[in-house]
Amino acid sequence: MVELIGTNAGLVWTALSEGGKLTPKELKKATKIKTEKDLYAALGWLAKENKLSFEEVEGELFISLL
Numbered sequence: 001m002v003e004l005i006g007t008n009a010g011l012v013w014t015a016l017s018e019g020g021k022l023t024p025k026e027l028k029k030a031t032k033i034k035t036e037k038d039l040y041a042a043l044g045w046l047a048k049e050n051k052l053s054f055e056e057v058e059g060e061l062f063i064s065l066l
Helices: 002-019 024-031 036-048
Strands: 052-057 060-065
Touching: 002 024, 002 036, 002 060, 024 036, 024 060, 036 052
Parallel strands: none
Antiparallel strands: 052 060
């Protein structure tokens, strides 16, 4: 499971480096991560490493790299 989270974290990082600021829905589509649980585990991994910025605009969450 930890290996899958790390792999997905790499996919998220790549998608954000290419796409800039994305919503979780856009990230899920860009990375082809199958479940929201797996996406949020990858986001948690990157957040713990201080790699992400989270911004809420008019109720919509946007995620970008620091």
